[in-house]
Structure formats: structure tokens, C-alpha cells
Amino acid sequence: xxxxxxxxxxxxxxxxxxxxxxxxxxxxxxxxxxxxxxxxxxxxxxxxxxxxxxxxxxxxxxxxxxxxxxxxxxxxxxxxxxxxxxxxxxxxxxxxxxxxxxxxxxxxxxxxxxxxxxxxxxxxxxxxxxxxxxxxxxxxxxxxxxxxxxxxxxxxxxxxxxxxxxxxxxxxxxxxxxxxxxxxxxxxxxxxxxxxxxxxxxxxxxxxxxxxxxxxxxxxxxxxxxxxxxxxxxxxxxxxxxxxxxxxxxxxxxxxxxxxxxxxxxxxxxxxxxxxxxxxxxxxxxxxxxxxxxxxxxxxxxxxxxxxxxxxxxxxxxxxxxxxxxxxxxxxxxxxxxxxxxxxxxxxxxxxxxxxxxxxxxxxxxxxxxxxxxxxxxxxxxxxxxxxxxxxxxxxxxxxxxxxxxxxxxxxxxxxxxxxxxxxxxxxxxxxxxxxxxxxxxxxxxxxxxxxxxxxxxxxxxxxxxxxxxxxxxxxxxxxxxxxxxxxxxxxxxxxxxxxxxxxxxxxxxxxxxxxxxxxxxxxxxxxxxxxxxxxxxxxxxxxx
Ligand code: FAD
Numbered sequence: 001x002x003x004x005x006x007x008x009x010x011x012x013x014x015x016x017x018x019x020x021x022x023x024x025x026x027x028x029x030x031x032x033x034x035x036x037x038x039x040x041x042x043x044x045x046x047x048x049x050x051x052x053x054x055x056x057x058x059x060x061x062x063x064x065x066x067x068x069x070x071x072x073x074x075x076x077x078x079x080x081x082x083x084x085x086x087x088x089x090x091x092x093x094x095x096x097x098x099x100x101x102x103x104x105x106x107x108x109x110x111x112x113x114x115x116x117x118x119x120x121x122x123x124x125x126x127x128x129x130x131x132x133x134x135x136x137x138x139x140x141x142x143x144x145x146x147x148x149x150x151x152x153x154x155x156x157x158x159x160x161x162x163x164x165x166x167x168x169x170x171x172x173x174x175x176x177x178x179x180x181x182x183x184x185x186x187x188x189x190x191x192x193x194x195x196x197x198x199x200x201x202x203x204x205x206x207x208x209x210x211x212x213x214x215x216x217x218x219x220x221x222x223x224x225x226x227x228x229x230x231x232x233x234x235x236x237x238x239x240x241x242x243x244x245x246x247x248x249x250x251x252x253x254x255x256x257x258x259x260x261x262x263x264x265x266x267x268x269x270x271x272x273x274x275x276x277x278x279x280x281x282x283x284x285x286x287x288x289x290x291x292x293x294x295x296x297x298x299x300x301x302x303x304x305x306x307x308x309x310x311x312x313x314x315x316x317x318x319x320x321x322x323x324x325x326x327x328x329x330x331x332x333x334x335x336x337x338x339x340x341x342x343x344x345x346x347x348x349x350x351x352x353x354x355x356x357x358x359x360x361x362x363x364x365x366x367x368x369x370x371x372x373x374x375x376x377x378x379x380x381x382x383x384x385x386x387x388x389x390x391x392x393x394x395x396x397x398x399x400x401x402x403x404x405x406x407x408x409x410x411x412x413x414x415x416x417x418x419x420x421x422x423x424x425x426x427x428x429x430x431x432x433x434x435x436x437x438x439x440x441x442x443x444x445x446x447x448x449x450x451x452x453x454x455x456x457x458x459x460x461x462x463x464x465x466x467x468x469x470x471x472x473x474x475x476x477x478x479x480x481x482x483x484x485x486x487x488x489x490x491x492x493x494x495x496x497x498x499x500x501x502x503x504x505x506x507x508x509x510x511x512x513x514x515x516x517x518x519x520x521x522x523x524x525x526x527x528x529x530x531x532x533x534x535x536x537x538x539x540x541x542x543x544x545x
Contacts, residue, residue: 025053
């Protein structure tokens with residue numbers, strides 16, 4: 001059906017632009033701004049009815065960022081930085097959405113966005129050297145360059161449980177939460193999934209529901225956010241040297257301006273390690289806990305275990321029922337190898353009399369029935385099911401545009417049959433003039449994505465402008481460069497602990513998805529350095545015509 005529409009559309013009837021952008025989230029908005037300033041005609045298309053991407057869709061109770069919001073912001077315009085003030089250390093979804101709306105208004109971006117429009121397929125026309133994008137609403141788009149700013153966490157994973165359609169109660173997805181909110185008061189609610197969205201929403205749902213049953217497959221590490229106003233020392237630092245901090249973030253490992261620890265765990269006494277840990281636990285800083293305790297925490301299993309044990313101790317201290325505490329305690333992955341979460345009262349919520357944890361490792365769900373959920377041991381009567389089951393991360397939204405046909409009609413599905421391969425996470429051999437923002441192979445989800453997105457967008461738009469000025473019409477990575485990047489990705493990953501966890505970083509949460517660590521683990525600053533070097537060496541690894 002999609003293919004048929006792709007064939008029906010022609011360049012002649014299409015909206016014609018220099019550059020088409022898919023997505024109007026953090027990345028798509030900045031792309032539109034930069035492309036326009038660089039003199040390109042452009043259009044962005046988004047399924048959503050307004051800007052915001054992640055922050056448009058994820059409206060579940062408790063949704064907020066877990067990187068301090070002063071860092072999770074655009075930095076391209078100093079005047080924008082002072083025109084907007086964040087009210088909290090970790091802003092809520094409505095505030096971040098307001099911010100992105102503010103940015104769209106400030107730079108008059110909405111006039112070039114086609115909302116309520118899904119891009120269905122894309123094909124490269126060799127003779128014209130143009131992409132043709134088919135859509136489900138309005139004309140196709142003919143463009144020289146096609147940029148997918150479709151998001152790493154934007155393609156929800158469908159529930160894999162029999163009987164969902166038989167359920168007679170209400171069903172919600174955290175990633176598609178109704179805009180008018182949901183009244184859960186007095187209802188028996190089930191939350192399935194204990195990733196970040198589950199961990200953020202469960203404490204609030206527990207306060208509203210008469211009974212909350214949480215179905216957990218894999219326990220996750222969560223740290224207290226201790227949210228509130230921005231800490232005074234950070235506010236003072238920003239006031240003093242905003243530009244310096246921004247530059248520090250750009251060259252850091254994670255996109256946040258805090259230096260990683262340089263002392264090793266084995267060079268510290270147990271007391272010193274505990275002191276460092278307690279201070280970090282009290283400060284509510286996820287990136288700090290991931291990078292600042294000791295230098296070997298992210299690269300050495302023993303160094304990591306020292307930290308993981310301290311967090312496990314906290315879980316046991318907080319959760320009163322020992323069996324529940326044990327079920328909530330992660331043992332199957334090093335801390336940080338799977339995305340840890342930032343919470344507000346998550347573990348303490350399991351002390352409430354109206355909250356029950358069901359450990360799916362001991363009693364798997366067998367089916368959803370008209371009235372509730374059945375495990376292989378019990379039945380639960382439920383009024384509302386909330387799926388917090390996450391995303392087909394990093395490649396899901398890219399592959400949902402189907403087919404993407406590159407040179408010689410080859411499809412991206414075929415190219416990626418054994419897992420995604422890219423050059424820099426930005427481009428794919430055989431797919432000229434196609435760019436992925438935060439694609440697999442970029443630091444993306446292992447970084448402050450605001451910083452990564454700005455770097456990608458600047459890199460791509462600068463290259464497009466240079467190509468145009470030099471008279472080139474196509475750009476494509478070589479197979480050799482792509483293979484080299486895959487090798488480098490694998491080398492970087494070998495020295496991290498990511499290899500010890502099956503997570504959505506590796507595609508393990510989606511049945512049948514090829515297993516590979518998708519984000520680049522070499523760090524934001526080193527990645528930026530590589531991109532700059534590629535440019536300074538005459539676009540090493542790219543073929544331009
Ligand atoms: P998105 O914001 O995902 O936008 C992509 C857009 O593309 C969507 O609007 C989608 O509708 C549209 N789209 C996709 N496919 C198509 C198609 N075929 N046709 C038309 N439109 C399409 N990152 C951090 O760095 N720090 C955080 O604290 C943080 N917190 C997060 C919390 C949650 C709950 C989630 C889900 C993610 C979080 N992230 C965080 C990651 C977040 O996704 C990124 O920070 C950022 O918002 C991504 O922006 P984006 O523009 O790349 O993609």
C-alpha cells in the first residue's frame with residue numbers, strides 16, 4: 001500500500017524544496033532555523049499536531065527530563081538563553097513543551113512545518129539527484145537533501161501480550177498520553193513496565209489510583225532527583241561564565257559541563273567511597289552519579305560493583321518489605337550499562353498499602369482478559385492498563401518510513417538487515433543526501449541530547465552550505481568509511497560495560513531486532529573532534545559529486 005503510494009507520487013506534483021526535514025522536535029526545530037539562515041528552501045513534516053517531538057507526545061504524569069534543564073537547552077543563540085528561565089532543576093514535560101513552542105514562535109518556525117503529516121516512504125531518484133517523500137496528508141515532497149530528525153525514542157513499542165484487544169477497561173501508553181489528562185481517581189490501575197516512564201509516573205499514579213499493580217520484568221537503578229530550584233552554585237556558575245560552561249559541555253564525554261572523576265576506587269578507603277556516594281545521592285544528579293564517583297566505575301566491573309552495591313543498599317533501606325525490595329533490586333547489569341532513571345519517591349511508593357509489585361521473572365503475564373491481567377499464578381481485576389513499555393529505540397522511527405530506497409533502488413531494510421551501519425551516525429553508504437540526526441552510531445542517547453543535536457545540525461547544515469557553494473550536488477559516505485566507523489564503534493564499546501547488559505541500547509527490548517550496541521560510546525567531545533577532523537581533512541570518508 002505504502003509502496004503503491006510511493007510509486008504514484010511524482011516529482012512534478014510534489015512540493016519542491018532544497019531540504020526536507022522529518023520531525024519537529026528539538027532537532028527539527030533547530031534544523032529549520034539553521035537551514036533558513038543558510039538560504040535553503042525547506043519544509044518540516046511531523047505526524048504531531050504541533051512542535052515538541054518527545055515533549056509533545058510524552059505527557060504522562062511525572063514526565064520530566066533527567067539532565068538538568070539548564071544544560072538540556074539550546075545554546076545557539078545567547079539571547080535565547082537569557083530570554084527563557086527554567087523554573088526547576090529538572091523541568092516537567094509541560095514546561096519543556098512551552099520552551100520548544102517559545103523557540104518556534106521566536107524564530108517563526110511553524111510556517112514551514114506541515115503538522116499532522118506522516119512521511120510514509122522515501123526514494124532516491126538517481127537521474128534527478130533528488131529524494132521523493134510520500135506522505136499520508138497533502139502532496140509528496142521532492143528535495144535535494146532528506147534529513148531524518150525522527151527521534152531516538154519516538155517509535156513506541158507495541159505490547160507483546162495476548163488479549164490486549166479483549167480488555168474492556170481503559171488502555172493508555174505513556175508515550176501517547178491523552179492531551180486532556182486521565183482521571184485515575186478511585187480506579188484499579190496496572191502499570192506494565194519499569195523503565196524511565198514507569199519510574200516517573202508510578203509514584204503519581206499511586207497517589208491517584210485506589211489500587212496500583214506494577215508489573216515489572218527487569219528492575220532498574222533509580223536515583224532520587226531531589227528536584228527543586230536550580231542549585232545556587234550552578235546558577236552562580238552560569239551567571240559568571242555561561243559561554244565557558246557551554247563550551248565545556250560540548251567537549252565533555254556526556255554533553256554536561258562536569259568533569260569525570262580521575263581517582264580510582266581502589267585508591268580510596270571504603271569510608272571515602274561511601275562519603276562520595278552519599279553526597280551524590282543527596283544531590284540528585286544522574287550524570288554526576290554516572291561519571292563523578294571514581295574513574296573506573298564505567299569501565300571496570302569491580303569498580304562498578306562497588307557503586308551498584310551502594311545503590312542496592314539504599315533500595316533495601318527504603319523498601320520495607322524484603323521480598324519487594326529484592327525484586328526491585330537490579331542484579332543483572334552494571335550500573336549505567338542500562339539507562340538508569342531519576343525518580344521522585346519511586347522506591348518508597350512500594351511501601352504504600354495500595355501498591356503491589358508483580359515480579360514477572362517469577363510469574364509471567366499469560367494474558368490480558370476482558371477484566372484484567374492474568375499471570376501464571378494469579379488474576380488481577382483492573383480498570384485501567386498503562387503501558388510504559390518503551391520504544392523501538394534509535395532505529396524504530398527511521399525504519400518505520402518504509403521503504404527508504406537509495407542508490408539502485410536498494411532499501412535501507414536490506415542494508416541494515418544485520419543491524420544498523422552508518423558513518424558517524426549521520427549518513428549511510430548507498431543513500432546519498434540522506435542524513436540522520438542522532439542516528440545509530442552517534443553519541444545520542446548516551447549524551448545530553450540537546451548538545452548532540454546542536455552539533456549534528458551544525459555539522460550537516462555547514463556541509464550542505466559548503467557543498468552548494470562549491471557546486472556539489474551529492475554527498476555519500478564510502479563503504480570503507482562506514483565499515484571503519486563500525487569498527488571504531490566496536491572498539492570503543494569494548495572498554496565500556498555496555499557489553500554486559502541487554503537493553504534498548506542494543507535492541508534487546510524488541511523481539512527479532514538485530515542485536516548491536518547502537519549509540520557511540522566514545523563520548524560527545526571526542527566525537528565532535530572526529531567530525532571536525534573529517535572536515536579539516538577534506539571530508540575524509542565522504543564522496544562528493
Ligand atoms: P523527537 O523529539 O523524538 O522528535 C521526533 C519527531 O519526529 C516526533 O515529533 C515524531 O512525531 C516525528 N516523526 C517521526 N517519524 C515521523 C514520520 N515518519 N513522519 C512524520 N513525523 C515523524 N534526552 C536528554 O538528553 N535528556 C533528558 O532528560 C531526556 N529525557 C527524556 C524523557 C523522555 C520521557 C523521553 C521519551 C526522552 C527523553 N530524552 C532526553 C530523549 C529525547 O528524545 C531527546 O532529548 C530529544 O527530545 C529528541 O529530539 P528529536 O527532535 O531528535 O526527536
